[in-house]
Amino acid sequence: MLQVSVLRAAPEEVKQRLAKKNFKDMQLVDTIVQLDDDRKKLQASFDDTQAKVNAASKEIGMLMAKGDKAAAEAIKQNVAGWKQELEPLKEQMAVVEKQLADTLVQLPNLPAPEVPEGKTPEENEIVRTGGAMPDLGPEAVPHWELTKKYSLIDFELGNKITGSGFPVYTGKGAKLQRSLIQYFLDFNTEAGYTEYLPPFMVNAASAYATGQLPDKEGQMYHATEDDFYLIPTAEVPVTNVYRDTILKEEALPVKMTAYSPCFRREAGSYGKDVRGLNRLHQFEKVEIIQIVHPDKSYEVLQDMIAHVERLLQSLELPYRILRLCGGDMGFTSAITYDFEVYSAAQQRWLEVSSVSNFENYQTNRMKCRFKGADGKTQLAHSLNGSSLALPRIVACLLENNQTATGIRLPKVLHRYFGAEQI
């Protein structure tokens, strides 16, 4: 969440930047500043009164020790009065603090200056395009036919076992998943990321810290008996490794990578968007996460983009990198670059990665700080990106590499998959 100090310092500038993100509820900014004023006043008066109570209590203790019971009793009368004053103050403070917290989380992160103006995905900016477009013959088919033809994925079986959006990978299809996960993790750890294998369910505090709650509650599967949430991405458990911690400056940057299945309810999706592997309720993904010094986060963002780009290049897929416009960005992000690969048979671009700098929006919620050389603690910056989400990569690999005799695999996968084609 945003820091109140930022809102106080320049409320009008904050509003302007929020407007770029297509945020409408501008009076919230003023509401927050007002609530914070109220909070400060209440605390000042509460603290003053409490100080009197504390001083009196100490005095009572000393009088009792001396045996001056009468004097002690007299002071007790005063204390009783102050305590009555404290009760309503305490209640008001709790109310104001809750309002402040509830309001503050309604503000999205501020977009970085270089975020393009725009409200819809059409207004995203294409940064660059890479890889060679395949030249498929007219007999090319979409991946949902290929997965059937080669017995790689059984969507109907998934329907029976669970429901739609829960595919069952079989035989070489399952092995391809495993190969990709293994390859992606190796690629990341070789670049200095430490591998984590996190829990696939988190508690509410963790979901709140990375911003899934309260904003996207309906997107997550919720195990109500134990109040756990199935993770929508490994970002949630892995970023929370550093919740409520104060790092040493020399511990930065923290670089983490993790494989996990991702669970998303995707309520309201339909049509060709959800056909085959395009959108699932459960899918596999490898994520990269960094926690860095605030001065370095934009440099690191470029590193992460280059890292994901190299990974896509190694898979020999045609791709493009988009800089998302303000209106299409996520709630918690300051800037986001999406990676899309071209699905030759569907003739459309499919998102396979999203690399974002959250600046201190997540770390402020998480209370993830570091102690600088000057001894002061300050919030770190957090970033993350997919490297990569599997389903659409698989869709493109299958479609773009289909031949009359089978499906070719890119060189880097040969040793993981144990064969050069399917």
Next chain:
RNA sequence: GGUGAGGUGGAUGAGUGGCUGAAAUCAGUAGUUUGCUAAACUGCCGUACGGGUUAAACUGUACCGCGGGUUCGAAUCCCGCCCUCACCGCCA
């Protein structure tokens, strides 16, 4: 799931109602001294939210797993919850 024992500052660990935001030791850090692959001594060394200051200094409040309660006063007493450990049960 059951029974028992516990959860104190970076670590170990003292503290059963007031003089404890918390002993002591270790680690960390600044310095002094002696000098040589280091030792001794001294100071400093939690977090959050306020007040205050150009910035400090200084100062108020809260925090000893979390949340309530008793009391003039709670790390200390009571209740609920969470977690850890041991044993039992169950089990990949």
